[in-house]
Amino acid sequence: MNGTLTIQFLSDTSFSMPASRDTTVDTDVALDAPGLPIVPGKTLHGLLRDTWLMLGDPAPKDGEALLGTPRSNDAEGKLRIGTARVTDSVVRGYISAALTRGETGGGGNPLPESALPKAFLATRFLTAQDRESGSPKTETLRLVRVVPAGAQLQACLTVRGELKQTERELLLLLCNLTRHAGLDRNRGLGHVKLSVVWEEAKALPKLPNAPITATATHFLPLRLMLTEPALLTSSELDANSRISRDYIPGSAVRGAVAALLEASGADDPLLHSLLASGNVRWLNAYPAWQGKRGLPVPITARRDKDATKEYDSEAKPADEIERLLSDIPDLQQGGQRTGLGAAFQAWNGRSWERAHSERVSQTHQTRDRETGVTRQNGVSTVYVYEALAEDQEFIGGIALPEGDTVLEAALGALLQRGPLFLGRSSKSQYGGLPTVEVGKGSSYEPGVPEPQGLSKDEAFVVRLTSDVLVRNKHGQHDPYALKQILEDQFKDKATVTNIGVKVATARGYSRLWRNEYPGVPAAAMGSVALCTATTAISADELTTLQAKPLGERVAEGFGCWAILPLPEEGRLDIAQEKEKEAHREPSSPEPELLIQAQRRLYTRRLKALLAQHAIDLAGKASNPPPPSTTQRLRTALRGEDWDVTLKKWLSGSREERLKETAYKKLESCRLGGKKLSVWLVELLAKEDNWPQFDFDTQERLRYRLVSEAKSVQLWAETKRVLRRHYLDTLLSRLAKVAQEESK
Missing domain, CATH: 2.60.40.4350 (Immunoglobulin-like)
Known part of the structure; x- marks a missing residue:
């Protein structure tokens, strides 16, 4: 039984990660390999469990069957919650195209990987309060990265067996009662909404009790695209770390299928045919190169x-x-x-190409089940996992008797039903959770030359x-x-x-x-x-x-x-x-999530560029007006109709214009070869057609996430919105230049 848990952020929310990638922030958000926000499944499970424990004493009995017994390593519940992430394939398609832009077949520079968190996340400054004075406490200012309000993530739900009606109702109740999550909830962060949708389970084909005997073997390619990290360890040499293999063993795939069969309630003939008969072999899944299965290098x-x-x-x-x-x-x-x-190589039909996998490192902490602290008896409990990174393709194979079309159909239906959980710690943000595709079969092992x-x-x-x-x-x-x-x-x-x-x-x-x-x-x-x-x-x-x-x-x-x-x-x-081959941009229109991310990224970049341009321009001004005049102009920028007010002050009627003394100060200043008053009037007149800067084209293309046409539109809109910021920086800098010259 499978479903989807949707978490909607009604306010800015921060789910911190144990080790921050970015040292410029004090608290970072948990991120996946490309840099998009995630909520670990273990965190979501803990939120639902805490809500269940707060329902009263005694808590509903169905809670133990659903979520497991508290403080127990053995009595686990039926429910498995995957990592909540951005699942929109269109969003991820545009991101893949942006990250590989400029590679083979691409145009322009690739998007810097550090730009993705800035596009999809925001930052907030927080500080502790002195309880005696009510003022901010010294040395407590910190910068927290948050998921902006309006974002939506989805997690895969898997149930071992079937849920009773009372257990379904309890899960729905827990989702409705869980309204706050993450850090700094008492500071306005962490308002969320949870909802659950269940999928209709399709019945698996029935197999005959007598298996088909065949003399030939049929190989089916099995494509696995990881959507979560997968931890497939071979031994435990270090108590504080685990390093995954660089491929997916066939035994791990076979074990995941066995767990899926158990959860699906498959009949005995299907269990026997796939697992116990010895007629079906599960081959190792090796890294792929452009859709070709890699093989171990000799x-x-x-x-x-x-x-x-x-x-x-x-x-x-x-x-x-x-x-x-x-x-x-x-x-x-x-x-x-x-x-x-190189550990693997793939045959392209003429020669061998290198194939390889990538790992991602993640730091974790164990907590004392009684106190909740991260240390036990004074001993640190920090450990590191190096797992296969998500968004990687692996190709394995299934060898089964040739001609057994019923078994092949049942196997395909089972794998499409999914999900598969590979390796260790599958209930805490690992498990691979791959999308599965069964390819066209042949008489020899996938990846081997004919x-x-x-x-x-x-x-x-x-x-x-x-x-x-x-x-x-x-x-x-x-x-x-x-x-x-x-x-x-x-x-x-x-x-x-x-x-x-x-x-x-x-x-x-x-x-x-x-x-x-x-x-x-x-x-x-x-x-x-x-x-x-x-x-x-x-x-x-x-x-x-x-x-x-x-x-x-x-x-x-x-x-x-x-x-x-x-x-x-x-x-x-x-x-x-x-x-790497450049990924093509999707033909579908950009979702609102991606458009907002592009606006956020362009805003951050343009603010810095426009501020620097304004500072450089003000430094070249001659005879700058006194600070009192520039500060007077800056007061107009605080209102909503700031542009209308400035136009009246600079080019309105005699009664609306600035006083003669102040206006003459503006006319005596030269900026860009013009009087400052004239320069400001011309700038305000170009409301829909801002002047082009030298950095426009290069920076717009470098930080482009959306299509070319959409990026031109969003860049122009962002520049128009930041006119006030540009003028404020320019006038502020002119005041400082005037002060320095007066000294």
Whole structure:
């Protein structure tokens, strides 16, 4: 059962983050990777729980079933709340286009990443009050960043099982009663409104009790676009930090699907077919490059630190498979070898391209459940998570029996129903929460080049595309038994000449016992073997061979391998990493949220530019009027009809104009080659057509979030609104110049 929780900000609100990215503010708002505001799901869960606990004693019994038992790590509730974020795809599309503008296929400079918080957030100055005098307390002034009133964020709701009617009514009551959130609620911040909408659950297709038997394997590409950070750890070496893998293991996808099946109330045949039968394998999801699935870089891929050698340089790294082919003295006695700096590569149809993932770091604090403080027994409880960042695409795969269309349809319906929660801490702003797309199937693993036939005595390479768990003849896990396993797989069709194996440790995690399985040695992904065909092997035979997994735990993504032709001259060239492709702007009109963000960003930038321009212009003025005259003009700027008042003072009738003495002071001042009175009258006359400044085009394009036409309109509107600010700064500076000259 899924739903959406909408949080609407009726006033400025601040949900602080543990570690601020911006040191210019004292309290920052929680942000996602691009820089948009978020509200962590753990925070929203805590707000609803606090409201439930304040309902009275005893609290409603359905609250424990919904939200879990307070101060308990075991009795968790049915409800899982995701991170509330900006979910409008049009807004995010314009932001992606702005951030990649100027890259390949783009025009103009990319938007600075530091500009997004300034566009979507505002700042407020706060201070403590001295209780005796009522005046601001010394040394308490602080700058707080807030989400402006009118913003709206949405979070995904997931329920394990079904909600009773009384539990639904309780959740609705808690949302209606939760009216304030975040920091500084007693200072006018944090007025919010929560609402819930539930989705209609679609029934999953029924499967026959007898599974279909098939001899061939069908591979379905599985595209996962993360909308939240995902924490997929392999071990716990540091008690105060967790570092995610740089890919999504198939076991994590399989476990997320198992949890989804349980929450969906799927029937036993579907559970058995997807999880227990062994007929369905969940492949690792690797980083994508322009829609292509990446594969692990072979462990033999090395480059020489001496970039002067022609055969191997920084610009063109090579696969050192020559060491497996022969003993070349230059290679054996050469300089030091090092890695390529890339863990994955994607096949573009002609060559290999680099693919990589990105991590985001987040600092957290644990709190004492009794007192709420962030320290326990005098020991700091601060810890750091380095998780896979959101807005990244990973491509995995699902291997299932060919021809089982009913199972394929049920699987597609289940994944579209979602959501999937990947990895650890999925109930506190992690879990990935990916959008899932099942692609068109094929007879070979996604990302692997289409198999080509081999002639007799032709050399080729076997590369492991995942870790492989194999045992030797004594029954113990031995990565170097890979050679014998491959020879048994090929039988009389090929022989294994040499192998290059890297040893990894295969682990697992039991959610039932909350404990890791013992680690066992495995042949790491990227390990290679040099083979020779003893007979001609057709492309269909190669497809059938590499579709059969090697070793154990194949349902979790272990045991995948690919048959590849030998690289030319024994080296595999990887193209240099290219610039990011520029995202195209959406064709849809800009939402109001984006227009307001653009106005806010242009206002901040224009205020600084116009103020600097006014200061520079005032510094060039000759014979500036006395401060009394300029201050008199500034008083007109305080009224609503300030422009009408100034026009009367400067060019109205004799009764409306300034006194003769003051007016002569303005005429004696020269600004921009004109009398100050004339300069002001001309400026006020250009109400709808402000003069163009040198910085206009460059700054407008640099900080553009919306379409070109809309940005021109908003830039002109913002300049028109800031005329008063410009004149106020100019007159203030003229007064200071006059004071300095009088001294």
